Amino acid sequence: MQKNERIFENTEIAFSLKNDSELERAYFLFKMISVQPLVRIGTAATNFALKANLPIEGLIRATVFDHFCGGINEDDCLPVIEKMFSKGVSSVLDYSVEGKENENEFDNTVEKVLKIIDFAKNIDAIPIAVFKPTGLGKLSLYTKVGMNKSLDDTEQEAWNKVVYRYNIICNKAKENDVAVLIDAEESWMQDAADTLATEMMKTYNTEKPIVFNTLQMYRHDRLKFLKAEHKKAIKGGYYLGYKLVRGAYLEKENDRAKEQSYKSPICENKAATDANFNNGLKYIVDNLDNIFVFAGTHNEESSYLLMHLMKEKGLKNNDSRVWFGQLYGMSDHISFNLANLGYNVAKYIPFGPVKDVMPYLIRRAEENTSVAGQTGRELNLLNNEKKRRRSQYSM
């Protein structure tokens, strides 16, 4: 791509929804989380304080929570959703409560997702719903099912409920013509989740992709998996939907593989992950007749590549088979500049009680430390926009 086509550098469009004080707040926040030791100490202190019921929720809300989350419930998120949609950016409401382990909580998550689908069917700004496999069942149960271990009666009953929950959500999504993304998690629970997602696609993607599974392309086996699933889908006469991401559990995956002496499922380095991700995009764009894609990435080069692949195929920017996705609070320069050119873009808007979205917030803080490299870019962009505005005011 030529330099003059590097649209993501336009900070005026990127931050058009932020007033000066919001811009300053974002700058301050990214400056804070760029200091790795601060994130480490902050994470430990926050976890401790929340467990000890110390009154720190207000502080979390005023800082990381408000930056990365839409609110504590769906209604809180509506103003943000409307504002973003005024610039062409859609929303995926993400009930981000994690680490729950009981059946009532799983049923509660189903209720939340069904409510979001109801919301979505009436609001153009929310075209897609999402859930996490472990929001509907225990991680240990997915792991056991994925290993083909026999289940006792209680476990079997719990697994039947998981399957039932998937069906309720996907059926409602189909009835209301709202796409539903299924997130991907740790590789050791993913086999069972993948099998279930394929079952859902077989059942509900008969006319078009409604159910989207997620491929974590930091796994070296995922391109092969995609091709095998594609073959099965052609034979079975159903459509595939895939969210492509790089993957968020890198350290956990590598640590476990080392501890338990098996070969890590993760690509040998970042370049290999990048190549795998980009090859996944190419494969899907070559096969859009059967597979729709939601590219969940903050990587500029992969986003430019997808734009380029679409152009090469003569596709319109808003071709309904291709979506770009980013997380709320991150990479607005990609989201808003793409939307400005008419591409389909949606941002995940996480919501939930402060305490319960902490694992999500910690992942965001960790991936935004200087070592991971995102923060430098966010800080630069925010700084450029501050400078641009200053020079405009002084004219």
Ligand SMILES: Cc1cc2nc3c(=O)[nH]c(=O)nc-3n(C[C@H](O)[C@H](O)[C@H](O)COP(=O)(O)OP(=O)(O)OC[C@H]3O[C@@H](n4cnc5c(N)ncnc54)[C@H](O)[C@@H]3O)c2cc1C
């Ligand atoms: C809309 C959206 C939805 C998402 N949904 C999910 C989901 O369901 N499941 C999930 O796991 N993640 C999900 N993520 C997070 C995603 O997997 C990444 O962690 C995050 O987006 C950073 O990757 P990137 O593509 O933006 O780009 P980059 O910042 O360019 O890439 C960083 C990523 O590269 C990989 N990487 C880094 N170092 C190495 C290394 N040494 N060796 C191999 N690989 C390396 C890691 O995956 C790391 O996260 C989602 C992200 C978005 C934007």
